[in-house]
Structures are given as structure tokens and as C-alpha cells.
Amino acid sequence: MKVRSIFKMKRDEYEFLPAIISIQESPPSPIGRLILWILMIFLSAIIIWSIFAEVDIITSSNGKILPNGKVRVVQSSVSGQVKEIYYREGQFVEKGAVLVSLDKTIIDAEIKKLKLQLSEKTALLNSLSAIIETLKNDLKIVSPKNQKWIPTRISKRNNELFESEIASFISSYNVQKNKLEVLVSNINESEVKISKINETLPIIKKRENSYKELYNKSMGSESEYLKHKQLRIEAEYELQSLNSSIKSMIVEMEGQLETLSEMKSRKRYETHNRISELLSEIEIYKEDLIQKEKNKMLHDIISPISGFVQDLAISSYGESVTVAEDILRVVPNKDELIVEALVPSKDIGFIEKSQDVIIKVDTYDFVKHGYLVGKTYDISNDSIEDEKLGVVFKVKIKIESNKINLSGMKATISSGMSVTVDIKTGKRKIIEFFLNPIKRTIKESVSER
The missing domain is CATH 2.40.30.170 (Efflux pump adaptor protein, beta barrel domain)
Incomplete structure (x- = not known):
């Protein structure tokens, strides 16, 4: 092994050997094959991961x-001058809180005037209602009712007017009533006279007949006979006159009763008309007062929601504010x-x-x-x-x-x-x-x- 390694050829020398021997003696490096396998495994893993992995x-x-919620623009529903600013830029405000108050001097004066007029009309209505009750009560005075909210001076003045008016009517009514009483008295006197004549007339007739018989028998004087005849005739004429007078007075009495009834009816009718007109006026005053009260409430500019004040367009007291002008945002x-x-x-x-x-x-x-x-x-x-x-x-x-x-x-x-x-x-x-x-x-x- 050592000998072979000593005599081992260099890599360049393998290139001059036959091809098959060159391949046998110098095989390819395993690193390349390893890299290839690594790449294949990596790509396969990526493909498998891409199949199962998800992204958003x-x-x-x-x-x-x-x-x-929308930013609410706060505007004024009425024109006026700023009296008080309760919240400034950036401050937190609760729903329903007053943001800005406008001067109420003019509207307060108008409301006061309306209330005074309403008091006067109501007091007059009470007086007229008392007149109606007095007429119903056979002219026995029924005093007007006094309401606490009506000023005393107005109630007192209307009570005096009531007393004056009802006294004037009762006076006129009593004049006609006295005439009726005179007629009734005269009728009663005439009826007494008629009753007396009816009682004495038979006696007068009897005396006349007695004197007539004596006169016819020449036992009495003609003058006595004529005297008693005259007494009968006068009594009969007086009776006739009294009956006629009574009939006339009865007709007059009925007319007087009608006059008295008509006076009450006319007074009642006139008073009811005045009451009807007053009720219409009072209703108008009440409606005006309600509108003025609502208008007064609009002088306090209210926050529609809870939030923070922004874009405050006013900064000092006395500034003028017009209708539909943007004042601030909440x-x-x-x-x-x-x-x-x-x-x-x-x-x-x-x-x-x-x-x-x-x-x-x-x-x-x-x-x-x-x-x-x-x-x-x-x-x-x-x-x-x-x-x-x-x-x-x-x-x-x-x-x-x-x-x-x-x-x-x-x-x-x-x-x-x-x-x-x-x-x-x-x-x-x-x-x-x-x-x-x-x-x-x-x-x-x-x-x-």
C-alpha cells in the first residue's frame, strides 16, 4: 500500500492513460454528488412545504x-349676544350640559310682559265668570275667584271693575223691577176695590129697587129713587173700569217681566261673548308664552353628546351669534x-x-x-x-x-x-x-x- 502510494501517479498523468483506466484510477469527487443530493432534498422540501404551508x-x-359616531357641529337656533362660555377648547363636556349662554334680557322682558297680559286677561275672565254666576244666583253677588299667581293689584282692580259693573246692572234691573212692583201693587188695590164693589153692589141694587117701588106707589120721592139709581150706575161703571184697568196692568206686568228676563238674558249673552273673546285671547297669549319659554331655553346652547370641545368660534362675552352659525364642535x-x-x-x-x-x-x-x-x-x-x-x-x-x-x-x-x-x-x-x-x-x- 505504501509502495503504491509512493509510486502513485499525479492527477495530470491520469489524463494520458486509456479512458477506462483513467476513470478507474481517478473516480469523481463525492462532494459534487452530495451537493446535488442536498439541492434535490432541499427543493423537494420546499415544494412539499409550499403545498401545505399557508400565508395570510x-x-x-x-x-x-x-x-x-359623528362629530357634532353645535349651532345656535337664535340670535343673540354671548353672556357666558362654560367650556373651552379641549375640555370634556357631558351630554346635556350648557356650553354657551346667550343674553336673556330681551326674552325675559317679553316673557314678563306676556305673563302680565295673561294675568290681566285671566283676572277679567274671573270677573266675567262671577257675573254669570251672580245672574244664575238671582243677583245675589258671587265674588270673583282670586288665583295666587295673579298679582294682587290686578286682582284688586278687576274686583273693583266687577263690583262697579254688577252694581250698575243691578241698579238698572231694580228700576224695572220697581215698576213691576208698582204694577203688582196697583193690581192688588184694584182687586180690593172690585171685591168691595162686588160686595156692595147687590145692596145698592136692592135699595134702588126699594125706592123704585115706593116711587111707583107714590110713597117715596123721585129724587131718592134717582139718587140710588145713580149710585148703582156709578158702582157698575167703576167695576167695569177697574176690571179693564186690571187687564191693562196685567199686560203691562207681563211686559215688565219680559223686560226683566230680557235684561238678564242680554247681560248673560254679552258676558258670554266677552268670555269667548277672552278665552281666544288667553289661548293666544298662552301659545305665545310657550313659544317664548322655548325660545328662552334655546338661549342656553346644549351639548348634544358627550365629548371634547373643538373649533370654538367664540372667545369673549358680548360677541354676537347668529342663527345657524357654527359655534363649536363636540x-x-x-x-x-x-x-x-x-x-x-x-x-x-x-x-x-x-x-x-x-x-x-x-x-x-x-x-x-x-x-x-x-x-x-x-x-x-x-x-x-x-x-x-x-x-x-x-x-x-x-x-x-x-x-x-x-x-x-x-x-x-x-x-x-x-x-x-x-x-x-x-x-x-x-x-x-x-x-x-x-x-x-x-x-x-x-x-x-
């Missing part, structure tokens, strides 16, 4: 961080931020609710500071036209946490920041990345003319 399918798009609570992404039309078909999303905030380098995670929860049904992106659909993404790692500290993102979102729309086997282009090429080549 990502749809990337741009978006913006927004509050979960941004909803920062704990409820979402991402609104604009997904191209070609990718929207793969987007579904509850898909995982990686959110890269453009302000912070995601390689250094990381990224946020979230899930899709709302996909618009209609597209919009974007000047740069073309036809896009809005996709809303719920952020799991709005904190991001910034130099070892948790920084809070805020509304308005731009982001890039990677939506995981599914998984794909790695081999499909190589096979799909081949399939597409074959399909397109077969379909060509």
Missing part, C-alpha cells in the same frame, strides 16, 4: 382615525375611536365583518413602535368616488386598544390621524402563488383566437 392574504388600504369620547378605511372596488368583494386588521399609524414608524389591531365591523353598501383612489367603499374598523408603544411609554392616538390598514381577507397556500400565474397563462392562451 392581505388587502391594504388607506384610512383615517375617527370618533365612533368630538365624541376618545375611548371610542374607530378607523374608516377606503377600500378599492377590486378588493371589496373579499372584505367581510369580523376580519382581523393590522393598523399602522402613519405618525409612528410601525417597525419601531408597533401597530394597532382591530376588526372590521361595518361595510358600506354603496361606493363613493375618490379623486385619487377612484371608486372606493368605506369600511369601518373597531380598534381593540388606542394605545401605542412610544419610547417605552403608552401614547394615545387621536382623531384625525392617517393610517394604513392591512385587512386579512383569508389564507392561501404558497404553491398557489406559482401555479396561479401558470394556470392564468394557460387559460388565456387557450382562449385566444
